[in-house]
Amino acid sequence: MTIEDIIKPENLVYKKPDIMNDRPMHYCPGCSHGVVHKLIAEVLEEMGVVEDTIGITPVGCAVFAYNYLDIDWEEAAHGRAPAMAVAIKRLRPNKLVFTYQGDGDLAAIGTAETIHACNRGDSITIIFINNGIYGMTGGQMAPTTLEGMKTATCPYGRNTKLNGYPLKITNLLKELDGTCYVTRQSVHTAAAVRKAKKAIRKAFENNLNQKGVSVVEIVSTCNSGWKLTPEKANEWMEQNMFPAYPLGDLKDTTGDSQTK
Amino acid sequence: MTEEIIIAGFGGQGVLSMGKILAYSGLMQGKEVSWMPAYGPEQRGGTANVTVILSDERISSPILNAYDTAIILNQQSLDKFEKTIKPGGTLIYDPYGITKEPTRTDISIYRIHAMDTAIEMNAIKSFNMIILGGLLKIRPIVEIDNVLKGLKKTLPERHHHLIPMNEEALRKGMEIIKK
Amino acid sequence: MSEEIKLMKGNEAIAHAAIRCGCDGYFGYPITPQSEVLETLMEIEPWKTTGMNVLQAESEIAAINMVYGGAGTGKKVLTSSSSPGVSLKQEGISYLAGAELPALIVNVMRGGPGLGTIQPSQADYFQTVKGGGHGDYRLIALAPASVQEMADFVGLAFDLAFKYRNPAIILADGVIGQMMEKVVLPPFKPRRTDEEIEKECPWAAVGKKKNRERNVITSLELDPAVMEERNNHLQRKYKTIEENEVRYEEYMCEDAEYLFVAFGSSARICQKAVELARAQGIKVGLLRPITLWPFPTKAIAKYADQVKSMLSVELNAGQMVEDIRLAVNGKVKVEHFGRLGGIVYTPDEIIEAMKAKIM
Numbered sequence: 001m002t003i004e005d006i007i008k009p010e011n012l013v014y015k016k017p018d019i020m021n022d023r024p025m026h027y028c029p030g031c032s033h034g035v036v037h038k039l040i041a042e043v044l045e046e047m048g049v050v051e052d053t054i055g056i057t058p059v060g061c062a063v064f065a066y067n068y069l070d071i072d073w074e075e076a077a078h079g080r081a082p083a084m085a086v087a088i089k090r091l092r093p094n095k096l097v098f099t100y101q102g103d104g105d106l107a108a109i110g111t112a113e114t115i116h117a118c119n120r121g122d123s124i125t126i127i128f129i130n131n132g133i134y135g136m137t138g139g140q141m142a143p144t145t146l147e148g149m150k151t152a153t154c155p156y157g158r159n160t161k162l163n164g165y166p167l168k169i170t171n172l173l174k175e176l177d178g179t180c181y182v183t184r185q186s187v188h189t190a191a192a193v194r195k196a197k198k199a200i201r202k203a204f205e206n207n208l209n210q211k212g213v214s215v216v217e218i219v220s221t222c223n224s225g226w227k228l229t230p231e232k233a234n235e236w237m238e239q240n241m242f243p244a245y246p247l248g249d250l251k252d253t254t255g256d257s258q259t260k
Numbered sequence: 261m262t263e264e265i266i267i268a269g270f271g272g273q274g275v276l277s278m279g280k281i282l283a284y285s286g287l288m289q290g291k292e293v294s295w296m297p298a299y300g301p302e303q304r305g306g307t308a309n310v311t312v313i314l315s316d317e318r319i320s321s322p323i324l325n326a327y328d329t330a331i332i333l334n335q336q337s338l339d340k341f342e343k344t345i346k347p348g349g350t351l352i353y354d355p356y357g358i359t360k361e362p363t364r365t366d367i368s369i370y371r372i373h374a375m376d377t378a379i380e381m382n383a384i385k386s387f388n389m390i391i392l393g394g395l396l397k398i399r400p401i402v403e404i405d406n407v408l409k410g411l412k413k414t415l416p417e418r419h420h421h422l423i424p425m426n427e428e429a430l431r432k433g434m435e436i437i438k439k
Numbered sequence: 440m441s442e443e444i445k446l447m448k449g450n451e452a453i454a455h456a457a458i459r460c461g462c463d464g465y466f467g468y469p470i471t472p473q474s475e476v477l478e479t480l481m482e483i484e485p486w487k488t489t490g491m492n493v494l495q496a497e498s499e500i501a502a503i504n505m506v507y508g509g510a511g512t513g514k515k516v517l518t519s520s521s522s523p524g525v526s527l528k529q530e531g532i533s534y535l536a537g538a539e540l541p542a543l544i545v546n547v548m549r550g551g552p553g554l555g556t557i558q559p560s561q562a563d564y565f566q567t568v569k570g571g572g573h574g575d576y577r578l579i580a581l582a583p584a585s586v587q588e589m590a591d592f593v594g595l596a597f598d599l600a601f602k603y604r605n606p607a608i609i610l611a612d613g614v615i616g617q618m619m620e621k622v623v624l625p626p627f628k629p630r631r632t633d634e635e636i637e638k639e640c641p642w643a644a645v646g647k648k649k650n651r652e653r654n655v656i657t658s659l660e661l662d663p664a665v666m667e668e669r670n671n672h673l674q675r676k677y678k679t680i681e682e683n684e685v686r687y688e689e690y691m692c693e694d695a696e697y698l699f700v701a702f703g704s705s706a707r708i709c710q711k712a713v714e715l716a717r718a719q720g721i722k723v724g725l726l727r728p729i730t731l732w733p734f735p736t737k738a739i740a741k742y743a744d745q746v747k748s749m750l751s752v753e754l755n756a757g758q759m760v761e762d763i764r765l766a767v768n769g770k771v772k773v774e775h776f777g778r779l780g781g782i783v784y785t786p787d788e789i790i791e792a793m794k795a796k797i798m
Binding site: 280283284287292293294295296297299319320321322323324325326413 | 613614618620704707711712714786788
């Protein structure tokens with residue numbers, strides 16, 4: 001086959017979602033954000049809800065998520081996305097309202113907003129990228145940074161005497177009566193990506209079916225911050241992050257549990 | 261006509277609500293009114309006071325340094341407000357708990373044994389209405405009918421059965437006030 | 440009388456007016472002396488009638504960000520608080536200004552700094568008109584001096600906010616919030632339909648339609664050249680507001696030899712002081728800025744040619760006096776009189792201050 005044959009529309013075997021535009025992403029090679037963005041785009045298109053979706057971007061690496069997905073967005077102040085989402089959902093209950101937040105945003109500066117939004121139970125979705133580090137500001141310690149893990153602000157490794165313990169915030173959120181679906185996923189293998197996509201779909205369906213808060217944590221790599229190659233970062237995540245943040249559903253009150 | 265009134269006593273004596281009923285009564289009579297409380301924790305004990313102004317003209321300041329009439333329900337308030345009454349003005353006080361009688365001679369002073377009377381009537385909650393009755397006897401700034409209408413406005417519907425008792429207290433107050 | 444006259448607190452008037460002007464949502468957190476706003480709304484339950492949402496947030500920070508979120512979808516939303524709570528809201532207010540969102544903030548001021556006191560104060564003038572949050576921005580600031588104006592300014596503030604896509608603030612204080620006066624509430628105006636909102640606010644994030652680009656509500660721009668132009672755009676907008684939206688009231692100024700300048704509750708007390716002083720034969724007038732930003736600079740400058748001196752009467756240590764001095768530019772003496780910490784001056788005190796400071 002010539003190149004001309006290969007690029008004929010009838011020979012198309014894959015295409016990126018329409019709402020994912022051609023703007024080059026600012027994410028580092030190997031970063032998990034791009035994959036998660038694509039999953040969100042795919043699910044929104046498959047559900048046919050692009051016109052009814054309002055996303056909220058955080059402060060952190062994903063601050064510019066609004067540049068890559070052609071949906072309507074609001075850009076939050078650091079940590080405040082869940083409060084905004086609650087208000088938007090109350091004022092526009094038929095919209096699919098989701099936040100996209102990192103660990104510093106959701107589990108440090110925005111802890112109060114996160115917990116109260118999850119406790120109130122408005123049907124919003126929280127996509128939570130947990131890579132145990134502040135990527136955007138240059139690799140400082142996050143609330144989810146593992147014990148002994150080195151960052152710019154714990155250069156000798158996280159010392160729990162000095163910095164406290166890694167915050168398993170998703171475990172906390174599952175205890176709240178307002179959450180209906182709390183799950184922890186990853187996107188480091190093809191199989192994991194498929195599972196993560198199912199979780200996002202379920203969370204978005206809960207959103208439109210007014211079932212309560214759905215939290216999808218994606219345990220992710222930050223190879224730049226971790227100072228590892230993308231491949232090594234995946235290995236490191238499996239060996240170190242997964243034992244602290246085990247994958248699977250933590251809570252599902254919607255009636256059809258997916259993974260354990 | 262403008263009547264500038266301070267009502268002062270302990271929190272829980274119904275100082276603010278008496279002021280409110282007076283303000284509503286003024287409203288019913290078509291007057292301009294303002295009701296300015298000393299707000300905050302004072303409402304829950306300690307001293308409480310409220311400035312009520314009834315006027316035929318637009319009211320400027322809701323906060324005053326001198327009053328036409330002072331209604332005083334405890335010693336602290338007497339110490340504080342006796343000197344703020346305008347010459348020729350009126351002081352009405354309940355002697356219950358008063359240890360140092362008022363001394364000014366350039367104002368009209370009236371006593372009303374409202375606390376004792378309220379206890380006698382077994383209607384302790386009508387204490388402030390007895391006082392209000394006394395005020396209206398001395399300074400008939402609003403008509404009793406408008407006070408009753410004002411009461412209806414301030415009381416929630418479920419308490420409207422208490423209005424006759426309050427009317428009785430008002431009339432009792434008019435009876436017992438004296439120089 | 441076509442409209443029923445009611446007697447209520449300034450805080451209650453805010454709540455009633457919000458429902459009546461077609462507001463879509465209120466987000467607040469209790470703090471003295473403004474808690475009656477939230478209490479009144481919760482008692483009325485407007486979601487059962489007009490469909491207006493009311494939510495007690497977990498903090499003032501959450502509340503202002505709820506306002507930001509709601510305003511970003513074109514809805515008419517407000518929050519209210521008192522000084523320490525408004526300090527917490529400054530982050531969100533700066534974001535609202537940066538993203539050019541119409542919204543209303545109500546500050547029923549109490550004394551500070553810090554936790555301060557719950558008694559009335561006007562010490563948040565600087566915070567309101569000089570910034571408060573970070574960055575070069577302005578809030579349209581209205582200062583009500585009566586319960587009636589508390590009611591009237593809710594609708595006015597929203598009109599201005601939407602006209603200019605800019606947050607507006609009602610700067611009241613404990614006196615105006617807690618006092619009861621007669622008020623004629625504004626007539627009921629229905630909430631806008633989603634179609635009307637999309638027409639009026641084509642910028643709103645309501646879900647991207649196929650026939651338009653995505654709408655992004657943001658104050659972020661990392662390209663300095665673009666960001667400078669965004670700032671220039673804001674400054675041009677502020678200039679337009681300064682040219683068109685100055686509001687003030689004059690009281691007995693025609694023949695005045697001395698001038699009080701005061702806003703909010705202080706203006707009410709000054710009005711009485713004017714009456715008492717004139718009874719003593721002193722020709723004093725009162726200029727009351729209704730918009731604190733834009734400030735009535737020209738009106739005050741005009742009186743610099745007429746009066747001998749001015750007294751800025753504020754419940755603070757001297758804040759608005761700086762703007763008055765800028766307006767008169769040294770032509771006449773401008774002094775300040777204030778009380779601090781929650782003490783409110785009486786009319787007599789103001790007259791004494793006038794005699795001591797500017798006569």
